[in-house]
Amino acid sequence: xPARTGRSGERLMLxxxxxxxxxxxxxxxxxxxxxxxPANNAIRGFLDMIASLVTAYRPTHLVACWxxxxxxxxxxxxxxxxxAHRVAEQIAPDEWEExxxxxxEAQIPVIVDALTxxxxxxxxxxxxxxxDVIGTLATASHGVRPVDVVTGDxxxxxxxxxxxxxxxxxxxxxxxxxxxxxxxxxLRDKYAVSNGDAYADMSILRGDTSDGLPGVAGIGEKxxxxxxxxxxxxxxxxxxxxxxxxxxxxxQRTRLEAASAYLDVAPLVVRVARxxxxxxxxxxxxxxxxxxxLLSKVASDYGVTAxxxxxxxxxxxx
Numbered sequence: 046x047p048a049r050t051g052r053s054g055e056r057l058m059l060x061x062x063x064x065x066x067x068x069x070x071x072x073x074x075x076x077x078x079x080x081x082x083p084a085n086n087a088i089r090g091f092l093d094m095i096a097s098l099v100t101a102y103r104p105t106h107l108v109a110c111w112x113x114x115x116x117x118x119x120x121x122x123x124x125x126x127x128x129a130h131r132v133a134e135q136i137a138p139d140e141w142e143e144x145x146x147x148x149x150e151a152q153i154p155v156i157v158d159a160l161t162x163x164x165x166x167x168x169x170x171x172x173x174x175x176x177d178v179i180g181t182l183a184t185a186s187h188g189v190r191p192v193d194v195v196t197g198d199x200x201x202x203x204x205x206x207x208x209x210x211x212x213x214x215x216x217x218x219x220x221x222x223x224x225x226x227x228x229x230x231x232l233r234d235k236y237a238v239s240n241g242d243a244y245a246d247m248s249i250l251r252g253d254t255s256d257g258l259p260g261v262a263g264i265g266e267k268x269x270x271x272x273x274x275x276x277x278x279x280x281x282x283x284x285x286x287x288x289x290x291x292x293x294x295x296x297q298r299t300r301l302e303a304a305s306a307y308l309d310v311a312p313l314v315v316r317v318a319r320x321x322x323x324x325x326x327x328x329x330x331x332x333x334x335x336x337x338x339l340l341s342k343v344a345s346d347y348g349v350t351a352x353x354x355x356x357x358x359x360x361x362x363x
Contacts, residue, residue, distance in 0.1 A: 057186050057328065058104035059179045061196035062167070063112050066091045066156055068197055068216060070149040084148040085347045088155050092352035094221045095165070099330070099359040101222075102193055102214070106328040109160050110178040111169035116141050118172070123310040126257035158343050163356060164335030166328055170321040180204060180317030182328075183211050195224075200256070202227055202236075203245035203317065211241075237270040246279040249311045258314065261304040263296065283308060333362060 069090025077084065099107070116128045118139040133144040145153075160167045168178055176198070183192045183204050191210035194201050197217040204211050205227055213227040225231065229240050238244045250269035252260015264272075275292065276282040286293055286301055293301065301308075334340055334357070344350040357363075 055105045055190040056103070056193065057106040057108070057182070057190050058098065058102060058193045058195060059182055060095070060098075060107070060109045061175055061179060061194070061198060061201065062091075062109045062156075063115070063175060064197040065094050065195065065216070065221075066153065067149070068220075069094065070146070070152070072220070075148075083155075083347055084152055085155075085349055087149050087152040088159060088343075088347055088349050089352045091156050092159060092349060092356050096352070096355035096359040097221045098195060098214070099356070104193065105330055106190070107165055107330050108178075108182060108326075108328055109165055109167040110175040110182070111167055112175045113169035113171045113173060114140075115143050115174060117174060117177075120314045123313045124258065124307075126259070127314055129257050155343060155347055158339055159349070159353070162334065162336045162340035162343060163353075163360075164331030164333070166326050168323055168326060170323055173318055173321040176200060177318035177321040178323065180319050181321040181323060184319040187211075195221075200248070200253075200315070201317070202232065203241045203248070203315075205229060205232060205241035205244065207240070236266065238273060242278065243270075243273050245312075245316055246273045246282075249279060249308070249315050258311065259307060261300055261307070263300045268297075279308070279312070330360060331362065332360075 066087050070087035073086040073090035073093075075084060075086045095107075098104075116132070120127045121139075131144050133142045135141050157167065168182075169175065170178055170181075179194055179196075179201060183194060186192050187206075187209040191212075192204075193212060193214050194204055195214045195216065197215065199215070199217075201213055202215075205213055207229045214221075215225040215227050218225060232238050232240065232244055236244060236247065238247050247266070247269045249258075250261050250264050250272065251266045252258045261269075272282050273279065276285050282293075282301075286298065340353060344353050
């Protein structure tokens with residue numbers, strides 16, 4: 046698909062960093078000839094993904110969005126089961142350690158160093174997930190520049206907005222090189238919902254076991270989409286239930302009424318924040334290496350020189 050640009054020629058690419066480095070870790074072979082050498086498959090894969098994405102979509106601005114808090118307290122307070130199955134241990138009253146394979150955990154700080162050395166902006170917000178950083182930056186770009194959100198997580202389909210030129214580069218099925226480009230036409234064809242907002246409402250009803258969200262019992266994806274289509278949005282559906290709409294009856298009405306408490310809080314959990322506090326930062330693609338000494342050290346210590354070179358070539362840095 047041709048790259049899109051705003052009137053200024055600018056385009057912003059937002060990376061769901063954890064989604065990409067988890068995919069890299071599980072998808073890129075561990076090619077170490079010496080078992081004592083540090084693991085580097087997530088580092089190599091993550092850098093190679095950046096090189097491929099920049100080459101394919103030619104963003105002028107690029108941000109690696111970060112989980113400063115992968116399980117924010119405000120979401121857990123609303124739905125305690127949120128991501129509960131991923132908790133390795135509780136380390137403080139409102140802090141949980143995520144279950145991450147040791148060889149990957151050791152590579153994450155190196156990925157941070159790699160981004161720092163390259164000069165690629167990395168942004169997180171305390172108390173918020175990377176999804177919220179992405180939602181905030183995408184919303185701030187409405188009317189300013191088109192946005193490509195790169196993720197393997199369907200939750201971010203809620204940001205798709207043709208009018209404001211926000212789309213998702215979805216890597217879950219085909220990887221970075223054969224990613225699905227998700228716009229409103231994709232959502233209509235695949236999920237029978239009209240836009241990102243409707244996708245979010247549908248997903249609240251459907252639930253998501255991978256995030257510990259129960260959804261409404263007996264309401265699957267197709268039924269959820271039909272209900273949102275019929276009543277316009279979740280608020281319209283709930284108003285119809287309260288008003289005794291005769292189109293909602295029998296077991297379906299019973300299930301929706303029984304899920305009232307869940308539906309009260311689920312939007313807070315499912316919908317990404319659009320106003321996460323973020324520091325001021327230069328989002329532009331780097332035009333030179335920010336820290337040559339650090340780049341050289343990471344390249345040497347972890348055997349990722351070729352991957353760094355691919356990124357530098359994609360960024361057109363000599």
